[in-house]
Amino acid sequence: MSDLRELYQEMILDHSRNPRNRGVLEHATHRAEGRNPVCGDQVTVWVDVDDQGVIRKVTFDGKGCAISTASASLMTEALVGRTIEEARHLFDEVHGMLTGDPAGEQEAAASGREDLGKLEVLSGVKEFPMRVKCASLPWHTFLAALEGRDDPARTE
Amino acid sequence: MTATLDVGRIREQFPILARRVHGRPLAYLDNAATTQKPRAVIEAVRRFYEERNANVHRGAYTLSAEATDAYEGARARVARFVGAADAREIVFTRGTTEAINLVAWTLGLTRLREGDEILVTGMEHHSNIVPWQLVAARTGARLAVAPITDAGDLDREAFRKQLSSRTRIVALAHVSNALGTINPVRELAAEAHEKGALVLVDGAQAVPHLPVDVRDLGCDLYAFSGHKVYGPTGIGALWARRELLEEMPPWQGGGDMILEVRFEGSTWNEVPWKFEAGTPNVAGAVGLAAALDWVAETGLPAIAAHEADLLAYATARLGEIEGLRIVGTAPRKAAVVSFVLDEVHPHDVATFLDADGIAVRAGHHCAQPVMDRYGVPATVRASFAAYNTREEVDALVASLRKVREVFAR
Numbered sequence: 102m103s104d105l106r107e108l109y110q111e112m113i114l115d116h117s118r119n120p121r122n123r124g125v126l127e128h129a130t131h132r133a134e135g136r137n138p139v140c141g142d143q144v145t146v147w148v149d150v151d152d153q154g155v156i157r158k159v160t161f162d163g164k165g166c167a168i169s170t171a172s173a174s175l176m177t178e179a180l181v182g183r184t185i186e187e188a189r190h191l192f193d194e195v196h197g198m199l200t201g202d203p204a205g206e207q208e209a210a211a212s213g214r215e216d217l218g219k220l221e222v223l224s225g226v227k228e229f230p231m232r233v234k235c236a237s238l239p240w241h242t243f244l245a246a247l248e249g250r251d252d253p254a255r256t257e
Numbered sequence: 258m259t260a261t262l263d264v265g266r267i268r269e270q271f272p273i274l275a276r277r278v279h280g281r282p283l284a285y286l287d288n289a290a291t292t293q294k295p296r297a298v299i300e301a302v303r304r305f306y307e308e309r310n311a312n313v314h315r316g317a318y319t320l321s322a323e324a325t326d327a328y329e330g331a332r333a334r335v336a337r338f339v340g341a342a343d344a345r346e347i348v349f350t351r352g353t354t355e356a357i358n359l360v361a362w363t364l365g366l367t368r369l370r371e372g373d374e375i376l377v378t379g380m381e382h383h384s385n386i387v388p389w390q391l392v393a394a395r396t397g398a399r400l401a402v403a404p405i406t407d408a409g410d411l412d413r414e415a416f417r418k419q420l421s422s423r424t425r426i427v428a429l430a431h432v433s434n435a436l437g438t439i440n441p442v443r444e445l446a447a448e449a450h451e452k453g454a455l456v457l458v459d460g461a462q463a464v465p466h467l468p469v470d471v472r473d474l475g476c477d478l479y480a481f482s483g484h485k486v487y488g489p490t491g492i493g494a495l496w497a498r499r500e501l502l503e504e505m506p507p508w509q510g511g512g513d514m515i516l517e518v519r520f521e522g523s524t525w526n527e528v529p530w531k532f533e534a535g536t537p538n539v540a541g542a543v544g545l546a547a548a549l550d551w552v553a554e555t556g557l558p559a560i561a562a563h564e565a566d567l568l569a570y571a572t573a574r575l576g577e578i579e580g581l582r583i584v585g586t587a588p589r590k591a592a593v594v595s596f597v598l599d600e601v602h603p604h605d606v607a608t609f610l611d612a613d614g615i616a617v618r619a620g621h622h623c624a625q626p627v628m629d630r631y632g633v634p635a636t637v638r639a640s641f642a643a644y645n646t647r648e649e650v651d652a653l654v655a656s657l658r659k660v661r662e663v664f665a666r
Contacts, residue, residue: 104612105608105609105612108608109605109663114663114664118600139620140604140619140620140621140635141620141621141625141628141634141635142604142634164634165602165634166602166603166604166605167601167602167605167664168604168605170602229608231608232604232608235604
């Protein structure tokens with residue numbers, strides 16, 4: 102049960118019960134859908150980027166478990182105010198943290214690892230290989246939105 | 258009165274049931290996905306490789322003859338198990354999915370014309386939907402769907418209305434993998450035959466749980482998988498009436514399925530070998546035969562009675578949990594309980610159960626239309642086999658109560 106407490110921390114439960122920035126974002130500059138075909142989870146992410154390339158707002162909607170909902174909710178908060186470049190960097194760091202991928206971690210460290218702040222609460226996921234995709238789906242979908250991909254994002 | 262199962266003795270025959278998961282005894286409740294294997298099956302596969310392994314239908318040497326005997330003996334065992342008239346009505350496949358694809362890409366292509374209909378039910382597994390969609394797209398035929406009721410029964414009236422002279426093939430599950438519903442195949446097949454349609458039954462969830470006699474059911478084709486009936490993965494079977502197999506063109510080409518090959522053209526082997534291109538899964542067939550022997554010796558009526566008891570017990574106990582809703586409440590069900598918990602996603606439920614050593618399936622069960630029908634993205638599914646116990650149901654219920662505590666705050 103101790104590992105489970107790591108995974109389902111109070112902040113995760115809170116964000117899953119009361120997700121922040123949930124719903125359609127009018128006038129979004131970017132939008133993408135993500136799907137996890139294994140479990141049927143689906144998420145849509147809207148992003149509003151200003152003329153300077155700074156993210157003004159991110160919202161999401163969809164159906165998912167507590168982990169994916171909390172991850173999406175935390176993501177929408179963490180991205181605001183970042184440039185696209187910085188947002189990509191954050192994606193790499195979060196992805197490295199979720200997958201426990203040492204290469205990703207090293208890369209992140211080399212390029213100046215930043216404190217992930219509240220997002221650290223998602224680090225328990227790496228002990229649950231079957232749940233990594235739940236947490237990473239919103240992030241992959243965000244990246245797909247930035248890149249303007251039409252196909253629904255997957256986690257591979 | 259059927260003999261009761263000595264579950265303790267049965268459990269001893271399944272080595273995997275001795276293992277622990279996260280420090281807890283394994284409670285394996287995902288039998289609709291795949292069953293565990295008794296020692297008799299594991300040993301049969303091991304013995305085949307240690308003592309009789311060779312390619313079949315080829316060698317003029319002793320070992321090959323023995324392997325061929327083992328393989329063809331397994332075919333006869335399967336035929337006997339499902340009540341086929343003749344072993345030559347059994348085609349070995351990788352499983353139910355391949356068996357349905359085989360039918361779709363042979364009979365489907367030869368029998369379906371533009372405007373024809375394939376009728377499936379609203380409770381089908383993706384493997385009995387997608388092959389028909391592919392063949393419909395190729396032939397211009399249409400996929401029609403007979404809806405299901407709130408309880409999870411086939412809507413019989415709607416089924417009858419959907420049947421018409423355009424219906425060429427009716428493809429339906431004997432038992433629903435997501436809901437557990439047992440379909441009245443004999444009656445449905447009779448109604449389909451009145452309209453001149455062929456009837457294919459997906460028996461993947463039925464063969465492990467109820468006695469199946471294909472001739473008594475009156476269907477034309479019947480598919481099932483070995484791994485869901487205590488056998489190995491990668492082996493399954495298609496039963497079809499002999500004249501249908503004769504009518505069906507070959508599907509995959511290669512060795513073993515031919516009579517004679519010339520660059521100008523080739524001729525085909527007899528049925529069922531016409532449909533078994535390449536070296537078959539001989540060890541899998543041997544393991545499947547051992548599994549069917551095991552089921553027959555254990556006694557399918559006794560297994561069914563035991564599972565019915567578990568199903569009734571689980572249904573009652575789960576019903577005591579606040580905020581839990583069972584999806585699929587048909588009066589005639591096999592050993593499947595699908596459910597959702599208010600405010601808790603099935604994946605989160607499954608992670609908590611896993612921490613207590615309880616293996617259940619959480620997801621759409623390869624039956625997304627069923628999930629859509631009940632307005633849920635996914636369900637948690639507990640499914641039982643001969644070796645499960647009431648104590649495991651109790652463990653499931655206790656673990657679910659803990660989930661409620663964590664999420665209901």
